[in-house]
Amino acid sequence: MLSPQLVNAIIYCSILSLLSLGLSLTYSVTKVPNFAQASFAVLGAYVTWTLVSLSRLSVVENMLSSNPQAMNAAIYSYTIPPQTYLEFLILSFLIVGATAVLQYLMVLRPLKNRGGSPTALMIATIGVDMLLFSIINIYVDSMSSHLLSEVSSLSERLGYSIPLRLDARDFTFYSYDLMSSSGLQRAIIISPLLLIVILISLEMILKKTKFGIALRAVVENPNLSGVIGVNVELANIAAWFISGGVSGMAGSLIPLKFYTNTSIGITLIVSIFASSILGGIASLYGSIAGGFIVGVSETIFLGYITQLTGLSPAYRPVIPLIIMTIMLIIFPKGLAGIDFSNLRRRLK
């Protein structure tokens, strides 16, 4: 049996690595750190919320002819069906990927074409972040109100209060993600598996396809790539789509483990940047390593420290800030920029 701390670390590290991978991907092609990256994750989280809430509601609708006891049993024993996992992963990829492309096409590209500096573009991403935050809140409020009125009308129809809670904020789907056989969460399998699948896919796309080679060329030198006939715009759009899609899929796993609300992006953004900066913000594989190091520091390492010293775990948010500060001062190019052989020579 895996310890709860290890389970938590695996899920958190996988999600964080995917989110920092997304950030590094867009930074590589656009040279702009995207502050809306965490909101992409929140968007993915609410795709999951929508699909799981609808799935739970459908359970009730299918039990309308049953007695209250059977209805209650069905509500409390609900687990997320396997196809729902697939649906929210795919839908998150598509919706959030499209959102990222819109951000690039409607905000960053026009600004870039007008000569906007990297700082101006970066600030524009904060604007997009705020816009996304508002849109998500509006959507969540209206969808939540619709779902609650559905439950209410079903309760009226049946003549008793159906004990189905569909909270839109401060909720977790932990209870619905458990495997009855082992008591373990499915997220412990899905999250690392998703990371591996995405890594292999990216590796194959970047190294084995013409499109991937073109994308790498754009990352290395966009001007020269354009001269030799690479469609730089298409490469940019594709990079933003993949980045958004990956972040959306990572975000869609958040409600399975964490207490989720529309502002969870604020706590995530610091860890995402810390992971990216630690790995080397322009390095895709470095960001994965960064995600794991920051994730382990915030979970397992913090657990040991609190047990050894009695320090309050409430200091957790400080860890990514410390990592980020140290890296920016000592290794501004992150792990990817360290010449380990040179460092070894110096230490000798």
Add this chain to the structure above:
Amino acid sequence: MDYKTQLVIVAVIMLLVGIAAGYAVKPSAPQSAPNTTTTAQGQQSKLPNVIVIGGLFPLSGDLQTFGQQNSLALQLAASDINSFFNSSGLPYQVKVVIEDTQTNPDVALQKLQSLYSQGVKFVAGPMASSEVKNIMGFANSNHILIFSPSSTSPALAIPNDFIFRLVVDDRLQGTALAQLAKYYGLKHVVVVWRGDDWGDNLANSTLSNLAALGIDAIRGPRYSVQVSDYTSEVNQLASTVSSLVNKYGASSVGVILVSFEEGVQFMDQASQYQTLSNVRWIGTDGIAKSGKLIGDPVASAFAVKTNFTATISGTLPNPKYDNLTKRFVAQLGTEPISYAYNTYDIAWLLTLSILTAGEYNPDKVAKILPTVASDFYGVTGWAQLNENGDRAFANYFIYGVANVQNQYQWTYVGMYDTATNAFTFK
């Protein structure tokens, strides 16, 4: 990435954190005072014909369920008061304006500023002590009368201010929790608490009361209210409880969880530890009768397994209380927490005090409110206030979770009488 860009990135991250903390609606421009009534003699009364009462409730966040119940209570009270005005031929109407504080002290302040800019000077709420503390300065300096149904922090028991609370403060709940632990035969109790004003005060009060009763009171983790994952806290708690259980046995060890509804997530995570499932858990008014808890299969099952009971102050049922309960159940499908009844009485107390003062004037109303309250018998019984403007007396009800016909429900377990230190169990 050059050094300048790195600095900007760090600055922007800090800025984002700041923006998040301060996110809220922009207060609108101040509005003119409501229309006033003209008497038969042509003299203008100082009392407006529309009495506006603001409501500051957490319709989202860690007290979401309770905020929704209190919001409904205020609306029901306004409807009843307006029926009373109509049947009495009085030319007044009560209008309520409700804002969502998101269980966030900063948002609560911004929403109060928004209400004030609309001319609202009497407010029912907010619910959390951290919210009340944050709006206290603005309310006192702008003479806005705040009447909270549930803020229980002893630190806010201050005389001669504009903050009133129709609830007893947590010094009594600390006693009730410690007495309950003693009643259950616990000898070693770990207290885990929410890191805010309310949590700190109640945890300290509980710890000192436990120690006074000769119980080994152990400080467990104090968790941040902003985290979305309690793994480290639960792990630390499991480690402490495990060593106590190994030394003294599970029956003499217990956990007191001082939380709002985020306690549900805490219990979800605690359910993964066998040690934590084998000891008794006690909760507070922040989670008692929480709809979120009985809606969560894992947390509910954990609550049943650990004989979880939670305390909340309240008064003995009476015909008015029973009648209101029926109306709540018709609309909510469940009985609300006792603080919703407090909100109902707050609306009546404010209206009667404004009518008695003859003016929509918080200075005058604040002076006569204790007198009006001392003669008022509402759905929560006698509403006498003490020198700090807080409710003078109350009992604590104890609720547990049970599985009734495949549905988890809160069930009444018993009552603790603060005056006699005696428990009455069902």
